[in-house]
Amino acid sequence: MTTVPYRFDQTADAAEVVARWSGLAAGEESGDQVSVAGRIMLSRPQGRLAFAELRDSSGAVQLFALDGVTRDFDAFKRLRLGDWVGASGEVVRTRRGELSVKIADWVLLAEARRGFGDKWRGVTDVETRFRQREVDLWANAESRRTLLLRSQLVRRMRERLWDKGFVEVETPILHPIPGGAHARPFVTHFRALDMDVFLRIAPELYLKRLVVGGFEKVFEIGRLFRNEGLSPRHNPEFTTLELYQAYADYHDMMAIVEELVSGLALDILGTTSLTYQGRPLDLTPPWRRATLTELVASETGLDVSVHSPRDTLEKWARDAGVEVERSWGPGKLLLELYEKTTEGGLWDPVFVYDYPKEVSPLARVHRDDPMLAERFEQVVAGRELVNAFSELVDPDEQLVRFEEQAAARDAGDEDAMVVDTDYVRALQHGLPPTGGLGLGIDRLVMLFSDTAHIREVISFPMMRPERVEGATAEGEEGAGGDQGATPEEVATGAVDGAR
């Protein structure tokens, strides 16, 4: 057993050392002492000298050890890649010009009993990268950058919303009734009340209840859970911003989205001219605004609208390859036609607005067309980033819409909503005109970090569980190696720790 200290006094991080002594000339000694800490990422023993790259979260700095100067020099030379070390000494620049800490004293802070992969190529195996994300993060700078970008983006998002007078709130994650979206929930059981509860699929209804309660500008950033498939754009738990503003409509929500997203691009990337997956992507406002109907019409060349005869819409949808269900009305058919033919081809940001009322049970009916709702989706790079409405505020109409949903559910649509009488009662207390939006933070981070897969932007994405090896009576190990790590393998480590 190696005994390591309980703490270490670090006086500077690697980036500070590199920055503060950048003026030091080759071969010069500063006379200044620092204590740094981090992992040994490269090691170049050289007889009675040794060089090592120490990396911490700020960057990297070279350690320079000398026999006769560095305490326990021989042990220092034996450090392995990945070992954590705290080291103290003078800041110098070597004769060959590398800024270094010339180590007088040092201490092992943790040994790396498992390796970190090829020191040049890192770790590329997807299984290792996401099952053992800690290895990926050390081995691959790009992975660190992406998660750091995510953190900065969420921080700036909060700051921007606070600055606009929005109040950040938290609403329940355990819901007695799943609501606020068209999706299948995860179910769990609450023992004290002997009742099933659902992990939230959306915070929408609770947030609007807070508006009823007098919070005129609220937002929540948090995790949602949907019991659906995994894909490059879908993880069962994902993070959204959801925001509500009293006295506002969906046009106001467009303005908020445009300003927020383009402003975040400037904050984080310094530009609104992005490259995503090799293609230029321009987030510079103003963004295009087009109705869903006109986009579908221009894409397909069909004289289409939610008022088209249902049979005609059904034929067009079938022609486009949609597997039509009998229960669908014209609104659902139009939406399917849009998604099949149009959505994926939208690249630069577009506000796609005026959705069929039929598929928007929480959105207010359009002020000019009773078949439509005041709803938009903001689409960029072929994906939905935002979904927003002028909120439905009328309790009687909300109840009717819920009942339509419940009927659809009885007809076999398992994702359809359930009547939420608590919510209807809340609306009876009066919800003022309100605009609301939901924005997928994971997808926004993907856009900004130029990553193609949602798991790149999630610290620990959902993976199929590792297969349990040797689940027989004696529990002997299978051939899973590092992937199917048994408790015994974990305990001993892949590499013998003798040193």
Next chain:
RNA sequence: GCGCCUCUAGCUCAAUGGCAGAGCAACGGACUCUUAAUCCGCAGGUUCGGGGUUCAAGUCCCCGGAGGCGCACCA
């Protein structure tokens, strides 16, 4: 769920059906200015698992597992 592809040393990868290999890491040694240090040496394998064909299987066939990509799902 469907289709295609992949799985070899700790990592990254080789191996016309014919003795399972390299680089890096690890381990032992040399080296007082290295930068993926270099040099010498040593060790490392249930080729994902099981079955089959064959004189001979990492390679071909079947079953299973894990993963990737695409589709479907995700209004």
